[in-house]
Every structure is written in structure tokens, then in C-alpha cells.
Amino acid sequence: MKKRKFYTAMKYLSLTLLAFMTAFPIVWLFLTSIKTERQIFASPPELVFVPNSASYQYIASSGIMGSYFVNSVIVSLLTVMIALAIGSMCAFALVRLRMPGSGFLASGILMFQMVPPVVLVVPLYVLMSRAGIINTHGSLILAYTASQLPFCIWLLSSYFASVPEALEEAALIDGANMFQIYWRVVLPITLPGLFATAIFVFINSWNEFLLAVNLTTSPTAQTMPIAVTGFIEARGVAWNNLAAAACIMLVPGLLFGIFARKYLVDGLTTGAVK
Amino acid sequence: MRDFLSRSQRKLAPYGFVLPALLILCSVLLFPLGYSLYMSLFRFSIARPFLGQTFVGLDNYIMALQDGPFLRAIRNTLVITFSSLTIELIIGTGIAVMLNSKVKLESFYRTVLFFPVIMSYVVVAVLWRIMMVAEIGLVPFLTSGFAPLSNKATAVLVVILANVWRNIPFVFTVVLAGFKSLPIEPLEAAVIDGAEGLKKFFNVILPIMKPIFAVVLIMRTMDVFMMFDLVYILTSGGPQGATSTVSTFAVETAFQYFDTGYASALSFIIFGIILLITVFYNKVFKTNVFAK
Numbered sequence: 233m234k235k236r237k238f239y240t241a242m243k244y245l246s247l248t249l250l251a252f253m254t255a256f257p258i259v260w261l262f263l264t265s266i267k268t269e270r271q272i273f274a275s276p277p278e279l280v281f282v283p284n285s286a287s288y289q290y291i292a293s294s295g296i297m298g299s300y301f302v303n304s305v306i307v308s309l310l311t312v313m314i315a316l317a318i319g320s321m322c323a324f325a326l327v328r329l330r331m332p333g334s335g336f337l338a339s340g341i342l343m344f345q346m347v348p349p350v351v352l353v354v355p356l357y358v359l360m361s362r363a364g365i366i367n368t369h370g371s372l373i374l375a376y377t378a379s380q381l382p383f384c385i386w387l388l389s390s391y392f393a394s395v396p397e398a399l400e401e402a403a404l405i406d407g408a409n410m411f412q413i414y415w416r417v418v419l420p421i422t423l424p425g426l427f428a429t430a431i432f433v434f435i436n437s438w439n440e441f442l443l444a445v446n447l448t449t450s451p452t453a454q455t456m457p458i459a460v461t462g463f464i465e466a467r468g469v470a471w472n473n474l475a476a477a478a479c480i481m482l483v484p485g486l487l488f489g490i491f492a493r494k495y496l497v498d499g500l501t502t503g504a505v506k
Numbered sequence: 507m508r509d510f511l512s513r514s515q516r517k518l519a520p521y522g523f524v525l526p527a528l529l530i531l532c533s534v535l536l537f538p539l540g541y542s543l544y545m546s547l548f549r550f551s552i553a554r555p556f557l558g559q560t561f562v563g564l565d566n567y568i569m570a571l572q573d574g575p576f577l578r579a580i581r582n583t584l585v586i587t588f589s590s591l592t593i594e595l596i597i598g599t600g601i602a603v604m605l606n607s608k609v610k611l612e613s614f615y616r617t618v619l620f621f622p623v624i625m626s627y628v629v630v631a632v633l634w635r636i637m638m639v640a641e642i643g644l645v646p647f648l649t650s651g652f653a654p655l656s657n658k659a660t661a662v663l664v665v666i667l668a669n670v671w672r673n674i675p676f677v678f679t680v681v682l683a684g685f686k687s688l689p690i691e692p693l694e695a696a697v698i699d700g701a702e703g704l705k706k707f708f709n710v711i712l713p714i715m716k717p718i719f720a721v722v723l724i725m726r727t728m729d730v731f732m733m734f735d736l737v738y739i740l741t742s743g744g745p746q747g748a749t750s751t752v753s754t755f756a757v758e759t760a761f762q763y764f765d766t767g768y769a770s771a772l773s774f775i776i777f778g779i780i781l782l783i784t785v786f787y788n789k790v791f792k793t794n795v796f797a798k
């Protein structure tokens with residue numbers, strides 16, 4: 233009994249400590265974003281201070297929201313739509329339609345998941361420069377769609393595989409063709425899975441840096457991560473603006489993390505556990 | 507189910523479904539990969555096309571294996587990968603064990619502890635830079651002026667810390683889902699039993715969990731080994747190359763020195779190491795993680 237009490241106490245102590253260590257740096261980042269330059273450099277650090285929105289006002293008036301932020305939204309949303317459309321069709325065929333070579337195809341697609349991004353960025357830069365599509369939304373959308381398709385197909389396959397085959401057979405008897413079965417039967421039933429996959433692809437595209445920093449060169453196509461790192465300069469960092477830009481980047485993740493954690497957890501674990 | 511379909515539909519339709527994905531994968535992944543392999547055999551710079559390309563065979567690869575800074579980057583990457591994984595697995599499994607029992611405020615703990623994994627490495631790097639940097643960092647203040655990012659050994663530790671902080675949620679989420687999917691009594695009993703319980707954990711529970719740990723290990727190893735953003739923004743590989751990783755080194759070679767052919771060769775060496783690690787894991791765990 234004593235042991236149990238001790239264990240329970242230790243458990244809450246460790247969980248609280250870990251939660252604090254997780255939350256503290258994020259809170260500190262936000263506090264930095266609402267400080268003035270003088271407050272940031274104050275030593276000892278000011279814990280109680282009058283919040284200041286100058287950094288957010290600076291970002292609002294700097295054109296970052298109209299270019300980098302909008303670019304991020306466009307690239308991430310289009311990548312989600314294309315990757316889900318193409319990926320779900322492919323996953324449906326691999327799971328449900330018997331065709332010669334589908335096993336080989338499935339493992340081939342999975343192999344692509346092992347390709348490190350750094351192996352792709354060099355040839356994509358060279359080829360896209362030559363094709364004249366460097367520094368466009370399209371270059372990023374293409375690169376993101378391709379690099380996320382393998383994971384997307386993998387995840388969707390395991391969702392589709394859980395649909396009872398009897399449902400599809402019933403639809404067949406009613407005279408539905410393959411596309412109708414895919415569109416009217418399988419997709420509606422696996423909507424939660426599609427949603428989980430969509431959130432994943434969105435967050436990955438929203439967060440991506442390596443391809444973005446090398447495939448785009450001007451604010452016409454550059455995304456939020458580039459705007460954030462742009463505040464780190466050799467001649468001095470505008471710390472409050474840097475922190476504010478980073479906080480703005482956090483917003484979609486924060487919303488998903490609070491309101492759609494179930495789907496995120498589902499996406500993370502589907503590949504590993506099921 | 508095939509009897510209801512017309513002959514041609516039955517034969518060709520599946521390929522129609524697969525075709526768009528294959529087109530994208532072949533043109534944006536497979537072809538660039540092949541092209542990069544081809545470039546790795548040349549001395550060639552995208553920034554200076556007038557110099558042309560000279561076929562050098564395997565020279566780029568031989569050069570890489572004698573390139574001190576690259577070998578140091580491999581060593582740094584292995585150190586960061588191994589340390590990060592060990593810490594992530596221990597703390598992540600610990601959290602999973604604790605959350606697997608009855609916890610008040612479970613949803614609060616889960617929401618907070620989960621959060622870092624959805625954050626961009628860009629934001630993670632900025633946040634740890636703000637904590638650690640000499641001018642304004644909280645850590646330099648608390649240690650009366652010690653700046654972890656300007657010291658070789660502690661800069662590596664900061665990279666590991668930031669990486670572990672970002673990825674513990676992944677480990678505990680997957681391991682916890684594994685615990686919940688298993689037909690075993692709550693782990694709490696095992697922990698309370700002390701030494702007996704620990705024995706049980708290692709002898710009974712770990713073996714059942716092996717496939718799940720295998721997947722966690724392999725996904726995390728690949729992710730840390732390829733790590734670029736975090737290091738690039740947090741330390742840019744410094745001080746004096748102490749935190750330079752294989753990815754930052756290859757990207758620098760490609761986009762700062764514009765040594766395109768050499769960078770291609772470097773990236774294929776990285777790819778090769780990752781394949782080797784995968785083969786090693788498959789041997790150790792005797793499961794083919796990618797054939798599920």
C-alpha cells in the first residue's frame with residue numbers, strides 16, 4: 233500500500249515535471265515575442281512586464297502575411313489535395329483490385345520512404361532550374377507531393393484494408409463500377425482516416441524547410457519557414473520579430489494539437505501498431 | 507467480385523488508378539535519383555556551367571572517404587543519432603508506462619506532452635536558440651554567462667536536447683498505443699513490484715513489444731540520421747564543425763560551394779549508410795519492417 237502511494241506520487245511528480253519542461257520553452261518563445269527589444273536584453277530576464285504587440289504589428293505591416301504566409305497556405309493545401317487524390321486512388325488499387333505486380337509495386341513505393349530529402353534536393357534543384365520552374369509554387373507542390381506520397385499511400389492502404397469487403401461486393405451487385413465503389417463506398421467510410429492523412433500531409437508541408445530554402449528564391453514563392461529564418465541575420469537578430477514569426481508558424485499545429493489530436497495520434501500509430 | 511465487371515475494365519482499370527501516383531513518383535523521385543547518381547560521376551557545378559562536366563568515375567566517392575570534415579560529420583551524426591535515440595526511448599517508454607495507468611487530468615498531460623512533435627524543426631531551433639544564445643538566453647543567464655552554443659561539447663548536447671525534446675512525443679505515442687493493443691495487465695503492477703516487476707517488464711512485456719520498438723527505432727533512426735533543419739538553424743554546424751551533420755555538410759557542398767557532382771556523391775553515401783542501418787535492424791529484429 234505504501235509502495236503504491238509512493239509510486240503514484242512519483243508518477244504525478246514526473247508527469248508534471250515533464251509537462252513543465254515541454255511547455256516552458258514554448259511559453260518562453262511566446263513571451264519573447266511580446267517583449268520589447270530592451271526587455272529581451274534585460275538581465276535578469278523580466279518575468280512580469282507590460283506585453284507589447286510591436287513585433288506582431290511589424291510582421292503585419294511587413295508584407296510577410298501577404299506573401300510568405302499565403303504561399304505556405306497555398307502550397308500546403310494544394311499538396312494535401314493532390315497527394316490525397318492520387319494517393320487514395322493508388323492505395324485503393326493496391327489493397328482492393330487484384331492486379332499482377334501489385335505486391336512488387338507496394339514494396340517499391342515503400343522503398344521510396346527511405347530516400348533522404350538531402351538526396352532529392354540536389355537533383356531537383358538542377359532539374360527544376362533547367363526546366364525553368366524553380367521559385368514557383370508548383371516546384372514546391374511537386375516536390376512535397378512526391379516526397380509524401382509513399383507515406384500517404386502506406387497510411388491510406390491500412391485504412392482501406394479495414395473496410396469490410398462485403399460492402400464493396402454489395403455495391404458491385406447493385407451495378408457500381410470500380411470508380412463508383414472507390415468514390416461512393418470506400419472513401420466515405422474511411423473519412424476519419426482520410427482526415428488523419430490530410431492533417432499529416434498538411435503539417436509536413438507547412439513545416440518543411442530543406443526543399444523550401446533551396447527551391448525558392450524570392451517572396452513570390454517562399455514559405456513561412458524562410459520568413460522565420462530570415463530574421464536571423466549576421467548583423468544582429470530582431471529577437472522579438474523572430475519569436476513572433478515562429479509563433480505565427482505554430483498556429484495551425486496548435487489548433488490541430490488541441491482539436492484534432494485523436495487524428496494525429498491515429499496517423500502516427502497506424503503504421504507502427506496495426 | 508471480378509465476374510461482374512467487363513473484361514477490359516477488369517484488366518486495365520487498376521492500372522488507371524495507380525498511374526497518376528506512378529507518374530509523380532517516377533518523374534519527381536525516381537528520375538531525379540537516377541540523375542543524381544549520374545551527376546555523382548562527374549566534376550560539375552550548377553553555378554558554373556561554362557566549366558562543363560568532366561567524367562571522373564568514382565573519384566567523388568573516393569574523395570569523400572578521405573575528406574576529413576565529411577568523416578567528422580558522419581561521426582557527429584552517429585553520436586547525435588545514438589544519444590538521441592537512447593534518451594528518447596527511455597523517457598518515451600517511461601511516459602507511456604505512466605500514461606498507461608489511471609491518471610487524473612490524463613487529457614491535459616497528453617495534450618501538453620504531445621505538442622512538440624507537430625512543431626516545425628524551424629520553430630524548435632528558433633526556440634532553443636532563444637533559450638541558449640549568449641546575448642539573451644535564459645540558460646547563459648542562469649549559469650552566469652556560460653553560452654552552451656559557443657562551446658563544442660555543449661553545442662552537441664543542445665542539438666541532442668532539442669531533438670529529444672521534439673521527438674519524445676512520437677516515441678511515447680506509438681509505444682503507448684502498443685501497450686494498449688496488448689492483452690496484458692496494466693504495467694503499473696509490474697512497476698510497483700520493484701525488482702520482480704522490472705524482471706517481468708524485460709522478460710515478458712518487451713518481447714511482445716519487440717515489433718513496435720523495431721518500428722519506432724527504425725523510423726527514429728532514419729529521421730535523426732537525415733536531420734538537417736534543426737542543426738542548420740540552431741548552430742549552422744558550428745562551433746568549428748562540432749555539430750556539422752552529414753546532411754548539413756552535403757547541402758553546404760551543393761548550395762554554398764556549388765560542387766554539384768561531389769554533393770551528389772555525398773548524398774548517395776548518406777543513402778547507402780541508411781540502407782545499411784535498415785538491413786542491420788532487419789537482421790537484429792528478424793522482421794522486415796517495410797514488408798508489412
